[in-house]
Amino acid sequence: xxxxxxxxxxxxxxxxxxxxxxxxxxxxxxxxxxxxxxxxxxxxxxxxxxxxxxxxxxxxxxxxxxxxxxxxxxxxxxxxxxxxxxxxxxxxxxxxxxxxxxxxxxxxxxxxxxxxxxxxxxxxxxxxxxxxxxxxxxxxxxxxxxxxxxxxxxxxxxxxxxxxxxxxxxxxxxxxxxxxxxxxxxxxxxxxxxxxxxxxxxxxxxxxxxxxxxxxxxxxxxxxxxxxxxxxxxxxxxxxxxxxxxxxxxxxxxxxxxxxxxxxxxxxxxxxxxxxxxxxxxxxxxxxxxxxxxxxxxxxxxxxxxxxxxxxxxxxxxxxxxxxxxxxxxxxxxxxxxxxxxxxxxxxxxxxxxxxxxxxxxxxxxxxxxxxxxxxxxxxxxxxxxxxxxxxxxxxxxxxxxxxxxxxxxxxxxxxxxxxxxxxxxxxxxxxxxxxxxxxxxxxxxxxxxxxxxxxxxxxxxx
Amino acid sequence: xxxxxxxxxxxxxxxxxxxxxxxxxxxxxxxxxxxxxxxxxxxxxxxxxxxxxxxxxxxxxxxxxxxxxxxxxxxxxxxxxxxxxxxxxxxxxxxxxxxxxxxxxxxxxxxxxxxxxxxxxxxxxxxxxxxxxxxxxxxxxxxxxxxxxxxxxxxxxxxxxxxxxxxxxxxxxxxxxxxxxxxxxxxxxxxxxxxxxxxxxxxxxxxxxxxxxxxxxxxxxxxxxxxxxxxxxxxxxxxxxxxxxxxxxxxxxxxxxxxxxxxxxxxxxxxxxxxxxxxxxxxxxxxxxxxxxxxxxxxxxxxxxxxxxxxxxxxxxxxxxxxxxxxxxxxxxxxxxxxxxxxxxxxxxxxxxxxxxxxxxxxxxxxxxxxxxxxxxxxxxxxx
Numbered sequence: 001x002x003x004x005x006x007x008x009x010x011x012x013x014x015x016x017x018x019x020x021x022x023x024x025x026x027x028x029x030x031x032x033x034x035x036x037x038x039x040x041x042x043x044x045x046x047x048x049x050x051x052x053x054x055x056x057x058x059x060x061x062x063x064x065x066x067x068x069x070x071x072x073x074x075x076x077x078x079x080x081x082x083x084x085x086x087x088x089x090x091x092x093x094x095x096x097x098x099x100x101x102x103x104x105x106x107x108x109x110x111x112x113x114x115x116x117x118x119x120x121x122x123x124x125x126x127x128x129x130x131x132x133x134x135x136x137x138x139x140x141x142x143x144x145x146x147x148x149x150x151x152x153x154x155x156x157x158x159x160x161x162x163x164x165x166x167x168x169x170x171x172x173x174x175x176x177x178x179x180x181x182x183x184x185x186x187x188x189x190x191x192x193x194x195x196x197x198x199x200x201x202x203x204x205x206x207x208x209x210x211x212x213x214x215x216x217x218x219x220x221x222x223x224x225x226x227x228x229x230x231x232x233x234x235x236x237x238x239x240x241x242x243x244x245x246x247x248x249x250x251x252x253x254x255x256x257x258x259x260x261x262x263x264x265x266x267x268x269x270x271x272x273x274x275x276x277x278x279x280x281x282x283x284x285x286x287x288x289x290x291x292x293x294x295x296x297x298x299x300x301x302x303x304x305x306x307x308x309x310x311x312x313x314x315x316x317x318x319x320x321x322x323x324x325x326x327x328x329x330x331x332x333x334x335x336x337x338x339x340x341x342x343x344x345x346x347x348x349x350x351x352x353x354x355x356x357x358x359x360x361x362x363x364x365x366x367x368x369x370x371x372x373x374x375x376x377x378x379x380x381x382x383x384x385x386x387x388x389x390x391x392x393x394x395x396x397x398x399x400x401x402x403x404x405x406x407x408x409x410x411x412x413x414x415x416x417x418x419x420x421x422x423x424x425x426x427x428x429x430x431x432x433x434x435x436x437x438x439x440x441x442x443x444x445x446x447x448x449x450x451x452x453x454x455x456x457x458x459x460x461x462x463x
Numbered sequence: 464x465x466x467x468x469x470x471x472x473x474x475x476x477x478x479x480x481x482x483x484x485x486x487x488x489x490x491x492x493x494x495x496x497x498x499x500x501x502x503x504x505x506x507x508x509x510x511x512x513x514x515x516x517x518x519x520x521x522x523x524x525x526x527x528x529x530x531x532x533x534x535x536x537x538x539x540x541x542x543x544x545x546x547x548x549x550x551x552x553x554x555x556x557x558x559x560x561x562x563x564x565x566x567x568x569x570x571x572x573x574x575x576x577x578x579x580x581x582x583x584x585x586x587x588x589x590x591x592x593x594x595x596x597x598x599x600x601x602x603x604x605x606x607x608x609x610x611x612x613x614x615x616x617x618x619x620x621x622x623x624x625x626x627x628x629x630x631x632x633x634x635x636x637x638x639x640x641x642x643x644x645x646x647x648x649x650x651x652x653x654x655x656x657x658x659x660x661x662x663x664x665x666x667x668x669x670x671x672x673x674x675x676x677x678x679x680x681x682x683x684x685x686x687x688x689x690x691x692x693x694x695x696x697x698x699x700x701x702x703x704x705x706x707x708x709x710x711x712x713x714x715x716x717x718x719x720x721x722x723x724x725x726x727x728x729x730x731x732x733x734x735x736x737x738x739x740x741x742x743x744x745x746x747x748x749x750x751x752x753x754x755x756x757x758x759x760x761x762x763x764x765x766x767x768x769x770x771x772x773x774x775x776x777x778x779x780x781x782x783x784x785x786x787x788x789x790x791x792x793x794x795x796x797x798x799x800x801x802x803x804x805x806x807x808x809x810x811x812x813x814x815x816x817x818x819x820x821x822x823x824x825x826x827x828x829x830x831x832x833x834x835x836x837x838x839x840x841x842x843x844x845x846x847x
Binding site: 015020022023024025027029030032033035039058059060061063064066067070073074075076077079080081082083084086087088102103104106107110111113114115117118119120137138139140168181190191192193194195196197198199200287289 | 495497501519520521522523535536537538539541542543544545546547548549550564565566568569572573575576577579580597599600601602629634636638641642643644645646649658659660661662663664665666667668
């Protein structure tokens with residue numbers, strides 16, 4: 001039995017990460033503004049000993065998102081949500097997404113440090129810089145900054161935020177509320193901040209930082225500053241290459257490879273039997289609205305989460321290199337189409353077979369709907385019985401393609417309960433996953449030390 | 464005689480409102496201990512206060528120098544209120560948010576979300592950089608009070624529009640048809656002002672109260688114009704005669720803004736130093752003053768329960784206010800004593816308005832839920 005343990009986060013999109021998740025009969029369709037429901041799902045994840053619940057964010061809205069990403073259209077502000085979830089739980093880490101491009105460091109340091117105190121050391125900040133071009137219009141900006149500017153800004157933002165977290169001596173407040181705080185007098189390229197923060201040093205010392213991204217700047221920021229990284233890996237070789245790159249970069253920054261947990265996203269569709277899991281998967285996809293074949297209007301994309309194109313046969317035709325326009329959506333696919341498909345098409349068919357156990361021949365056939373949904377990059381997931389899903393997780397973990405997963409709930413709360421009830425016990429029995437929390441803070445779950453205070457006059461040794 | 468019952472708010476100050484509080488042996492309050500602030504807030508709710516008020520600290524050293532170390536540090540107001548709202552049922556939460564140091568879009572999301580999480584118990588106390596200097600923590604140079612207030616007025620206008628950018632019936636959520644929202648009930652605001660350009664819409668549903676309760680404290684002559692657009696006005700912590708002057712000026716300002724004089728609720732703050740006997744109360748106040756080397760900043764009254772109740776009644780009557788904010792000088796003991804001894808006395812005199820379960824902060828304060836100013840529907844459109 002390996003000592004290495006899996007880490008799980010729950011990517012909490014209230015309406016589900018599947019675009020039609022909210023239409024499932026048992027889905028809670030009023031979820032995004034129902035704080036008691038958010039609390040309930042968080043408690044399910046805490047019962048399954050998850051490392052964290054993840055609150056995503058966007059800084060703009062558009063009703064057009066309702067068919068592609070209803071969870072991203074509107075939601076409760078994450079800091080306010082997180083504080084309420086902290087009040088309703090005791091151990092699970094709580095991750096808040098905040099974009100430094102549209103925030104001040106003092107406010108972020110203030111909000112995150114407060115959340116860490118209120119939650120007893122369970123706060124975390126997911127630092128995002130991109131994916132929000134349309135946010136600029138809500139912040140009196142002419143344009144969304146380019147990557148270089150956003151990362152130059154983010155690098156200094158993190159530096160000054162850490163200084164603000166350190167602007168109080170460890171036990172200064174308890175001894176005397178006045179003497180232990182100090183100015184940081186930061187004068188940088190973008191920020192001039194005197195300090196100190198109006199909050200004493202957070203229980204975790206520094207808040208756990210999360211980051212995601214594939215660009216060189218993003219990998220550097222993640223390897224230097226992040227404790228958890230979300231990764232997108234379509235397969236083990238790609239995920240492993242990313243994993244190895246980040247861990248190598250971390251070492252270059254003087255960190256240990258174990259200081260960073262790399263967690264790809266994964267959507268488990270699990271049920272007691274494989275057939276039942278496939279049935280749920282098909283039901284979810286049956287609700288996806290098929291777009292018209294009119295290609296004049298560009299499909300609107302919302303960052304990396306918006307899918308890969310329209311949900312129609314024109315997009316399938318472009319993707320697989322075989323003209324299938326005019327076929328019936330629920331018609332079974334002619335085996336000749338697979339034979340003639342290009343490399344991307346071959347991959348698409350294999351992916352569909354993996355998820356649905358259907359093929360172009362035999363008793364269970366692939367339909368054009370399957371192709372449409374897969375080509376649009378929607379309805380992904382690991383579909384299977386509990387053992388199959390646990391095997392998938394173990395396979396990736398043992399291959400060192402990841403340190404765990406950020407679990408995407410296709411719809412709420414059933415997919416979360418199913419994973420907790422059916423898959424987690426198998427992983428615990430295999431010795432791959434904790435049966436209980438080892439401590440009260442998010443850093444404890446990750447096995448990370450509390451950092452020493454970089455500004456303190458007499459350096460306090462890290463515990 | 465005052466005939467109407469009064470609303471009571473609790474203005475939270477870590478350790479207590481007296482600058483000597485944290486040096487006093489009875490001070491056992493740790494503003495960073497979630498269990499302690501939870502217990503204290505639940506006690507405030509159980510006593511029947513209408514709301515608790517949390518204030519931000521964006522320039523701790525400046526405040527500490529001007530007032531007292533108690534002002535130095537505390538948890539941030541929005542997260543604190545949301546945390547505590549989850550552990551209470553009917554208490555209102557009035558939270559400061561600074562218009563000079565927050566982006567309006569972020570402030571709109573925080574306030575609207577707090578109203579959702581509290582099921583309509585949220586109030587936003589508008590503060591501006593004119594209240595105290597924090598520019599040096601925000602990479603800004605200090606501006607004049609006039610500039611801060613002009614910015615505040617524009618931010619208030621933006622927030623009111625963003626809160627209304629989703630109509631109450633914008634959500635369809637029809638599983639059979641797949642329609643989640645009605646795009647015609649969601650409105651960009653296209654704000655183009657002197658300082659801000661905000662397209663909208665907000666990405667938060669309309670707050671349960673329609674518009675979050677807006678509060679503002681009178682800190683200078685410049686405060687009146689913006690307070691005239693608020694629902695709740697804090698006149699400060701002053702002797703009854705000064706409160707009266709401010710209340711009169713405020714009512715004039717409200718009328719000048721084209722609103723009915725009684726559409727705004729006026730509150731005065733008081734620091735009650737309470738003991739079993741008048742002599743013991745005076746001794747406690749002298750002790751706190753000695754420990755701080757200064758007196759408390761505000762209207763301090765000292766006495767036994769009856770004297771405190773008398774002076775609160777006199778303050779309300781002379782001042783002509785709708786409510787009183789209590790600032791306990793020393794936590795937790797002075798809050799506990801107030802709840803045990805003074806609250807029953809005020810209730811016996813019919814002076815205490817008791818909030819009800821399931822009601823919003825607007826309901827508690829007798830304020831209507833506003834119509835949506837951005838709706839295109841004739842039947843819902845606000846009369847202008």
